[in-house]
Amino acid sequence: MNWLVVGQGAMGLLWYHHLHQSLKTKSNHNMLSLLASKQQDLQQNQYQFTDLDKCAHRNTLNYASIEQVKNADTVFLCLKSYQIAPAIKQIAAQLKDNCSIILAHNGMGTLERLPQDFIEKHTLYALLTTHGCLRNAPLNIAHTGAGETSLGLISGQSDKTKETQLTLTLDEALPKVSFENNILKKQWLKLAINCAINPITALHNIDNGGVNNSQFNQQISALLSEIVVVAKAEGIELIKEELQANVQKVAQATAKNCSSMRCDILENRQTEIDYINGYIHRLGLKHALATPENSKVWQAIKHLETNF
Ligand code: PAF
Numbered sequence: 001m002n003w004l005v006v007g008q009g010a011m012g013l014l015w016y017h018h019l020h021q022s023l024k025t026k027s028n029h030n031m032l033s034l035l036a037s038k039q040q041d042l043q044q045n046q047y048q049f050t051d052l053d054k055c056a057h058r059n060t061l062n063y064a065s066i067e068q069v070k071n072a073d074t075v076f077l078c079l080k081s082y083q084i085a086p087a088i089k090q091i092a093a094q095l096k097d098n099c100s101i102i103l104a105h106n107g108m109g110t111l112e113r114l115p116q117d118f119i120e121k122h123t124l125y126a127l128l129t130t131h132g133c134l135r136n137a138p139l140n141i142a143h144t145g146a147g148e149t150s151l152g153l154i155s156g157q158s159d160k161t162k163e164t165q166l167t168l169t170l171d172e173a174l175p176k177v178s179f180e181n182n183i184l185k186k187q188w189l190k191l192a193i194n195c196a197i198n199p200i201t202a203l204h205n206i207d208n209g210g211v212n213n214s215q216f217n218q219q220i221s222a223l224l225s226e227i228v229v230v231a232k233a234e235g236i237e238l239i240k241e242e243l244q245a246n247v248q249k250v251a252q253a254t255a256k257n258c259s260s261m262r263c264d265i266l267e268n269r270q271t272e273i274d275y276i277n278g279y280i281h282r283l284g285l286k287h288a289l290a291t292p293e294n295s296k297v298w299q300a301i302k303h304l305e306t307n308f
Helices: 010-024 066-070 081-094 116-121 160-173 183-204 208-212 214-233 240-253 260-266 277-286 292-306
Strands: 002-006 031-035 046-050 056-060 074-078 100-104 123-129 132-137 140-145 149-155 177-179
Touching: 002 010, 002 066, 010 031, 010 046, 010 056, 010 074, 010 132, 010 140, 010 160, 031 066, 066 081, 074 081, 100 160, 123 160, 123 183, 149 160, 149 183, 160 177, 183 208, 183 214, 183 240, 183 260, 183 277, 183 292, 208 214, 208 240, 214 240, 214 277, 214 292, 260 292, 277 292
Parallel strands: 002 031, 002 074, 046 140, 074 100, 100 123, 149 177
Antiparallel strands: 046 056, 123 149, 132 140
């Protein structure tokens, strides 16, 4: 099995590091490489990984050659949602027709932006994780909180052997990983959390815990009501009270954290808003459903982005 991790951000290096540790103890039939953006400009091939016990490890990165891209059996994209389609378009012609594609990103709606012939040739999986991970500097990341991971089929033919093999390899690298038969529902549950926590923390420049302040109750309730209606039109049943409880729980559990969207805004980086509240806005248009609160925060974040 040849694994190609795409992306040298916090998640990319978290998985690269753990896959490297676990595959090297197996056999040299397992190859792992990392495809980084602007790889040719990266002078360094050493990365630093700080584990949960705050112990720092320095390791060598095996940057992917063209041959390694061509021979990949599994391509694991750990990128921002808006980077998925451009990254796939860049490597699609080199990939084997039957290789598995794993997408790990916040938000939803990336599949719609992929070329149809690519979707037809490959089996695509989504990976959702609650592991906490922080990028301190380029090629320097810290694992800040243990979590759990779900893998599930989002497009293509289901193949039990392949599913088990992927799940086992990932689970041996960074447990606990389970295969989820209804990953779509899980993606929606996560999307709802991101639709509330991400824009509120970014617009008000507050830590995640601040979202539980009563001043945001009404807004969160409006955001989630719209999500429930749009999800229903897509065939997904969500319960608003459950979403509300999830938002509260995650905001509390990550109270001192800076959400990814707030970090993006603070660092003048493009955000994933088009795939979070922007996705709800687009689905609202598709189903002729009004999504005023999601559309409002989507526009407010877009406005912040134009002022960089
Ligand atoms: O995007 C993020 O920051 C995270 O997905 C979440 C759940 C909001 C926690 O910080």
